[in-house]
Structures are given as C-alpha cells and as structure tokens.
Amino acid sequence: MENADLNVLFQEKRQQLNHFASQFTSDYDEKEDLVQETFIRALKSIHNFIHDPKLMTWLYVIMKNIYINQYRREKRKNAIYDEYVHTDYFDTISINQTENKMIHDDINKAFESLSEDNAEIFRMYLDGYKYQEIAEVYDLPEGTIKSRIHVIRKTLKEKLKMYQIN
Template identity: 85%
Template sequence: MENANLNVLFQEKRQQLNHFASQFTTDYDEKEDLVQETFIRALKSVHNFINDPKLMTWLYVIMKNIYINQYRREKRKNAIYDEYIHTDYFNSVSINLTENKMIHDDILKALAGLPAESAEIFKLHLDGYKYHEIAEAYNLPEGTIKSRIHQTRKKLQQKLKMYQSS
C-alpha cells in the first residue's frame, strides 16, 4: 500500500485511537505516544487488515498490548531498582545526600566497568524489555541474552557487595 493511502487511513483512524488511548491514560503526551506507537507497530501488517471490518479492533489490541507492556516494564524496572538500589542501608535514617551521590556514582562506575554490550543489554533488561526483544535487537539467541544478564547481575552484585545487607 502506498504511503499516501496509509496517511489517509491513519488520519481517519487517529480520532478513534485517541479515544482508545483515553481509556489507558489522561496524560496528553502519553496518549500521543500510544497512538504513534500503535501506528508504528501496525505498519508491519496493515496490508492484512486494510479492508477488514476488524481493523479498529486489531488497532485497539495493539494499543492495549503496548500499554500493558509499558506498564509491566515500568513495574519491573521499579522492582529491579528496589532490589538493586534500595537495600536496608539506603533506607537507614542516617544516610544523607552526599552518601546517596557516592552510591549512585559507585553504581555508574560498576556499570561502566562492564563490557559495553553487556551493560547495554542489562540496562534494557532493567528497562523491562523481555529476553526475546533484547535477543532480537542484538541478533543473538535468547539463551545467550539470559546468560549475559545473569553474568552481569553477578558481576554487579560482586562490585556492589558493600551495599548489600547482611
């Protein structure tokens, strides 16, 4: 399908998609991001649905899945952050901003001390990307990604063991 026809189709469906996005968030920018990401993902297979009466249902499912995946990523990112960053040491009353800065710097140094690709893969994992998504991005087997994340986690735990509660 030509780009001009896709533009017309997407402009026609934009208002409905904005309405769908309102079910997930009230934030204008987040709604726009959801609509844009839905269009981007739909481009891959839009030719299969172009004249299908279920086009909007398909677009809604794409949007819903994007929202759910973003929510899961954020939830997982926060859980992992809590696991790696917030230890009993961090929660103690005596900690101050200078100590926080030093800890943050230590974490950044530990990440910087890793091979670049391993650090990038680990950061994607922290951002909530699934193993298969990272594997696809790096053109590596999923098992290799799991192994690298595990090895990176162990290296970081070793480098940051002074912050682990006993």
C-alpha cells in the first residue's frame, strides 16, 4: 500500500479515532497524541487489516492498549519516585530547582550504572510491560526477568539510599 493511500485512509478514520480518544481523556493534546500513536502502531500491521471490516475495532484496541500502558507507566513512575525519593519527605521541605536537579542527576547516574540490557528491561517494566512481554522480547524465561527486575530494584534502592527515610 502506498503512502498516499495510507494518508487517505488515516484521514478518513481520524474523526472516529478522535471520538474514541474522547472516551479516555478530555485533554485535546492527549487525544491527539493517542490518535497519532495509534496510527504509528497500526502502520506495522495495517496490510493485514486494510480491507477487514473490523479495522476500526482493531484501531480501537490499539488505542485502548496505548492508553492503558501510558496509565500504568505513569502510575509506576510515580510509585518508583515515591519509593526511591519519598516525595512525602520532600513535600515538607522547601526544595529549590538546584536540589531537584541534583536528585534527577543522581537517579540518572543510578540508571546509567546498569548494564544496557538491564536498563532497557527496567525501562520496559516502568513503561508498563508485563513480565511475560519483556521475557518474549529478550527471549528469556519469565522467572529470569522477575529476578533481574528484583535485583535492579535492589541495586537502584542501594544507589539512591541517601534519599530514603527510615
């Protein structure tokens, strides 16, 4: 299928996808992001669904999964930040931008100390991927992924222990 044909198809379906996105968020920019990300992900397999009467159902499922993964990612990021930096503690203390930058730099250094594979595995975990999905990407047993994530969390916790409150 040529780019012009895809462009026409996506323009035809854009209004319906915008309506679908309204079910997940009322924020205009978030809706646009959802629609665009749906198109991007759909490009990988569009040739399988181009003439399928269930095309919109397939696009809706893609959009729904994107939204769920974003929600999980945001929830995990907040949980990780709370676990390793304890925002409750910092809420009670006035923190200026320099301190925030230092914390951010320390977190980045801790991530950079991980091997490339472990860093990517943990990013996938933070992005909301399930253990089984990560295992499939790395062609490893699910138990190995669980074990690695446990060790990575322990390593990060140790490297960022200066921010923990006992």
